[in-house]
Amino acid sequence: MTNSFVWSWLTVALVTALVLSLYELYRKREKRGGVRGARVPRGSNGWPFIGESLDFISCALSSKPESFVDKRRILYGKVFKTHLFGAHTILSSDVEVSRFILHSDAKTFVPDYPSSLMELMGKSSILVCNGDLQRRVHGLVGYFLKSGQLRDQVTSDLVRRMDGAMKDWKDGEVVLIQDQAKSILFPILVKALIGLEPGNDMHFIRYQFQEFVAGLISFPIKLPGSQLQRSLQAKKRIAAIIKRILQKKRNNIKGRIPRDAIDVLISDNNDELTDELISDNMVDFMIPAEDSVPVLITLVIKYLSECPRALHQLEDENMKLKNRKLMLGENLSWTDYLSLSFTQDVISESLRMGNVIVSTWRKAVRDVEIKGLLIPKGWRVISYLRFMHLAEENYKDPYEFNPWRWRENDINRCSFMPFGAGQRLCPGMDLARLEAAIFLHHLVTNFTWVAEEDQVVNFPTVRMKGGMPIRAIRKKQAVQMQ
Ligand code: HEM
Incomplete structure (x- = not known):
């Protein structure tokens, strides 16, 4: 009885420690400062696994797909973080930030469209290769x-x-x-x-x-x-x-x-x-x-x-x-x-x-700073053209x-x-x-x-x-x- 009690507590303590250290790691990554102390844009990661994908899709199915951006822009600003289709994502509705992303070369951003599209295009497609x-x-x-x-x-x-x-x-x-x-x-x-x-x-x-x-x-x-x-x-x-x-x-x-x-x-x-x-x-x-x-x-x-x-x-x-x-x-x-x-x-x-084309999708191949914001390496960046228009x-x-x-x-x-x-x-x-x-x-x-x-x-x-x-x-x- 005593043994199993100790083991249960030990397990709980270990799991808690693991969760806390993972959270700390995540927080550090989110708050990681760049040269000038840039921060990951504010926003929400939504639900575990699905993130904010359901809301993104339900807005996309409505007559006003830009309402997904509208709601978050009020809370977090023109550039915000979210979690879509299994990827940490930064969504930009800011003209300067979006132009910077689109004008960057493959040392900074590479195309990163939904996986079905990337698979069908194949590695040698001009839309994918760099x-x-x-x-x-x-x-x-x-x-x-x-x-x-x-x-x-x-x-x-x-x-x-x-x-x-x-x-x-x-x-x-x-x-x-x-x-x-x-x-x-x-x-x-x-x-x-x-x-x-x-x-x-x-x-x-x-x-x-x-x-x-x-x-x-x-x-x-x-x-x-x-x-x-x-x-x-x-x-x-x-x-x-x-x-x-x-x-x-x-x-x-x-x-x-x-x-x-x-x-x-x-x-x-x-x-x-x-x-x-x-x-x-x-x-x-x-x-x-x-x-x-x-x-x-x-x-x-x-x-x-x-x-x-x-x-x-x-x-x-x-x-x-x-x-x-x-x-x-x-x-x-x-x-x-x-x-x-x-x-x-x-x-x-x-x-x-x-x-006709609602947005362009990229992935950061290194940490990138723009307008005091940090786009961490590996994150997806969506330039939401429709909103800007x-x-x-x-x-x-x-x-x-x-x-x-x-x-x-x-x-x-x-x-x-x-x-x-x-x-x-x-x-x-x-x-x-x-x-x-x-x-x-x-x-x-x-x-x-x-x-x-x-x-x-x-x-x-x-x-x-x-x-x-x-x-x-x-x-x-x-x-x-x-
Ligand atoms: C209304 C018509 C069209 C629209 C709205 C449109 C829109 C776009 C956009 C937004 C991109 C940039 C994608 C990105 O940055 O990831 C693009 C790229 C591209 N478009 Fe169009 N397009 C149109 C017509 C055409 C036509 C007629 C062709 C001729 C074959 C074409 C061939 C391409 C190619 C090959 C790329 C990829 C360029 C690259 O990655 O180097 N598009 N298009």
Whole structure:
């Protein structure tokens, strides 16, 4: 009896000592001072294991995902600590801190997205890899995506595909803009990346691709039948087709002007750019074709449908350009589309309000101090772009769709980061703006429309729940009907 009593007490004492020393260790780490006595930002770790993940997800599922930041900003300030998806996390809604993070190189911060996404991208993906290799691939592909040759090709392909699709639209019938934008745009970017023309392989890739993207934000478990496993297999199937194309290209690249991203990468004669690396990266580069750009276009059309004054001004700007070109007997070039300044302001405003990419995720590879705050080595740092785009301190009446604000001088342009910033600034940003401008031009100069009820969904990715249904009426007929 006495023995067991002693043992029980000893056990309790040992466990208490262990817990206290672990707590002390944790406290020291939290309070660790930097050179100038920087402190880990204030905040809460939430519940054991799950941290504050449930609240983060429940806010993300609401119409105001930024409410997660809103609540904590009042308590702890613009930069606070939290615990999300199993990682100590610092969340920044501060423009200066976020820009510092995005402009830092891989000696300070490296990408650290959810594990399903990192697994599907693989180590060699430009979105994951660091240092010279990331800079090389980013530079080569970025330069190609900005080239006049590619913009010419994208412009003529997109105009042709839009004309083809719009021919099938019956007056007054429902058209799902999100689906239309995806099926029109996907083959255009795939051609720009791997040189493939529409056909059976394109159909197969698109079909497999939908399975691939379904796993990007999924449960990180690689069991047979799990979404992650199915997505990995889909990526392998797509990569196999790309490798076949790549090998053909390698055999006759000499003296040929690069026509797509694969040509550009193999012309670099860099041993690090293996077939494996190129084909895997090409699959990852396809994500904006199925997701970001079509969603941006869909959001622009949603906001325009709710703001007749902006729609009228955009229509006017585009009709003037169309008529001028008709009089001159010329086709529109990519420079014409990009010269539509109000159209670009409408696109900027839609990027600000819609936040196609909500946040960027990094991990600190060393202790980092900024503005008296310490970001400890190994911690995840989320720059919450959406909050900065919807903060009153950066934009007056932030929830009001106001494309005219982009002409005003007092706007805080540094806070506008829909395409990220720094080393990983999106290499496809100009292409995305061009594609959106072409789509809008052909829609508003040929059709009027009435939007049906729909709503924005923000999690796991941004999209319109019902695909943004509109009832479109061909313009000539609309005039006759008046
Ligand atoms: C509306 C359309 C788009 C949006 C909102 C968007 C947004 C972004 C953002 C925020 C990043 C930075 C990610 C980070 O810092 O971790 C990024 C990177 C990237 N984007 Fe885009 N993007 C769009 C279209 C495109 C297009 C058309 C392409 C062309 C293929 C593209 C290719 C890439 C690539 C390759 C990266 C990674 C760059 C690197 O890590 O070096 N994006 N994008």
